[in-house]
Each structure stands twice: as C-alpha cells, then as structure tokens.
Amino acid sequence: MSAPPLTAPVGTIPSLDGSDPLITTRGLTKAFRGRPALSGLDLELPPGRIVGLMGANGSGKTTLLKILAGVLSDYDGQATIAGHAPGPQSKALTSFLPDARFLSTHLTPAAAIAQYSRLFADFDAAKAAELVRFFQLPTDRTIKEMSKGMGEKLRISLTMSRRARVYLLDEPISGIDPAARDVILNGILRDFDEQALMLISTHLIADVETIVDSVIFLKGGRLLLAGDADDLRQSHATSLDALFRKEYS
Ligand SMILES: Nc1ncnc2c1ncn2[C@@H]1O[C@H](COP(=O)(O)OP(=O)(O)OP(=O)(O)O)[C@@H](O)[C@H]1O
Numbered sequence: 241m242s243a244p245p246l247t248a249p250v251g252t253i254p255s256l257d258g259s260d261p262l263i264t265t266r267g268l269t270k271a272f273r274g275r276p277a278l279s280g281l282d283l284e285l286p287p288g289r290i291v292g293l294m295g296a297n298g299s300g301k302t303t304l305l306k307i308l309a310g311v312l313s314d315y316d317g318q319a320t321i322a323g324h325a326p327g328p329q330s331k332a333l334t335s336f337l338p339d340a341r342f343l344s345t346h347l348t349p350a351a352a353i354a355q356y357s358r359l360f361a362d363f364d365a366a367k368a369a370e371l372v373r374f375f376q377l378p379t380d381r382t383i384k385e386m387s388k389g390m391g392e393k394l395r396i397s398l399t400m401s402r403r404a405r406v407y408l409l410d411e412p413i414s415g416i417d418p419a420a421r422d423v424i425l426n427g428i429l430r431d432f433d434e435q436a437l438m439l440i441s442t443h444l445i446a447d448v449e450t451i452v453d454s455v456i457f458l459k460g461g462r463l464l465l466a467g468d469a470d471d472l473r474q475s476h477a478t479s480l481d482a483l484f485r486k487e488y489s
Contacts, residue, residue: 251466253454255286262287262406262437263308267317270303270461277303278461280317285437287405292452292469292480293441296488300461301441302339305408308439309336321406332361335404337395339411345384349377349394362403371397371427389420393427400428407438413447421447446481455480457487 255261261284268281278300285291295301306312307319310326321330343352349372356363372379375393383391396412412428413421421444429451432438442448455472457464464487465472469480476483 250282250284251456251463252284253286253289253291253456253466254468256288259286259288261285263319263321263439265304265317265319268304268307268319269316270300270307270312270314276461278307278315281458281461281463283456283463283466285439287435287437289454290438290440290452292445292448292455293439293458294443294445294455294480294484295441295458295464296443299458301458302410303461304458305336305410305439305441306338308406309334309338309408311336311338333404334406334408335399335402337399337407337409337412339414343383343391343395343398346382348382349379349397352383352394352398356398356401360402363398364401364403367431368397368401371401371430374427374430375423389416392416393424396424396427400430400432403433405436407436407440409438409440411441411443413442413444418447425451445484446479449480452480457484459487 263283263285265281265283268278270278281304293301293304303312307315308321308326310331319326322333324330347355353365353368356368357365372394375397377390377394383394392412400407413424416424425448440448440452452469454468456466472483473479
C-alpha cells in the first residue's frame, strides 16, 4: 500500500478532548520586499498539544512565530490566539522565546527573574528559580559572563515560567551541544501545564521527536503536512525524522 499524499490544505492538529482551536490562521501570508516568506497558511491548533514546527532553513518558521507573538504586524490574512488577533490581549496569553538574544547581558539570574516579575503578571518567580537550580546555572554570573548554552537555559527558564496558555519557542536547542539538548528539553517540560499549547520550531527533528505529539511541516512558506505524530508515523510507516529527511532531501 502506498503512503498517503503529503498534502494538507488546512493544517489541523486534532484536539485530544474536543476543545476548540487555540491558534487559528487563515490565508496567512507575509512577504519581505516582494519575496514570499509565508503563503496562504491555514492552521488550527488546539490546547493541550506540543507541536513541532519543522522546516528547512528559510521555510517560514520564524516568520510564523513572530506573527503569532505579535512581533511582526505587517501581514495579510488572519491569525488569532484565543480569538484575539496578535496584539496586547494575545501577548498577555503568549510566552515567546525568540531565536535572537533578547535579554540585557548585564543581568544575573536573580536580576532577570526580578525583571520578568515586573514585566509579566503571569510570571511565576518560584518556578523560574527552580528551573535555574535544575539547570545548575551560576547565580553569581551575568549573562555576558555565561556560555551560550547557559544563557539559553536562563532564557528558557524565564520563558517557561510564565503561566501562559501558549508557548512559542523558536529553535530553543540550536547551537546547543547534543548532551545539553536533552537537559534543555527536560527543563522545558518540567511542570508544563497540560492544558497549554506549545509550538516549538526546529530543524533538529530527531532531537525533539520524543517530546512533540504533533507536527507541522513547512516548505517554502507553505504547509506541507500537519498531524498527530503517532498517526503520521503509523500511516507513513517511518519515524518523523525519516519522513522529514525524505521531504526535504
Ligand atoms: N527581516 C527580513 N527581511 C527580508 N527577508 C526576510 C526577513 N526575515 C525573513 N526573511 C526571509 O523570509 C523567508 C523565511 O524566513 P524565516 O526566518 O521565517 O525562515 P525559518 O524557517 O525560520 O529559517 P531558519 O530555519 O533558517 O531559521 C526567508 O527567505 C528569509 O530570507
């Protein structure tokens, strides 16, 4: 029996409990100086899912996350988070880990936690302190004095300590050595709210295959494939990693 075609006009990740989608996009389109980065993307993502956002370099992953996070506003089509277009109301529900460095580098972990406590009403400082301990981060060093991996762990500690409904993580393990990747993924999942929705972008699919329960594949700014990870593994009789390699080779 041949595998089903890899096309999905609407990228619907099925809900596990009948909930309505928490993130919806319709015809989402973004071009940079006339060159398309996202083209007519239709998605429906329910709460209670950890979704891998997969795609080769330049496929539009960061562009999608930035639109959802309310960082990029000049787009066509629609995006909603809990019914709100990206803006102040959706930002209050959404915790975003951008791929670029976003914290001032003179902060120690305690100072960064204090800053987040002031910035975000839903920030759980005790959870952040617990994650800093879990990651064994040095408490007396500023970000400038930390290694890249340590800095990334601190940024993840802060991002995951908001009591948000949606977490958008852009490449949280890129540039991190393989041994530390598992530690980071364990930190991300620590005390994670099962009702929340996480969208985690990566091209290191093998490393996140164990934690994602569903996937979206983008190619050239378009939806290639979306669905439940177990269903896809079963229907294509292969791992997501092998499917990814086949589609992007
Ligand atoms: N600020 C920008 N100005 C011009 N073009 C941009 C800008 N940001 C992104 N692009 C283009 O949009 C397309 C999608 O980029 P995007 O960063 O969303 O891809 P990505 O899937 O996140 O890639 P990567 O895995 O390399 O991070 C690419 O062709 C990129 O060159």
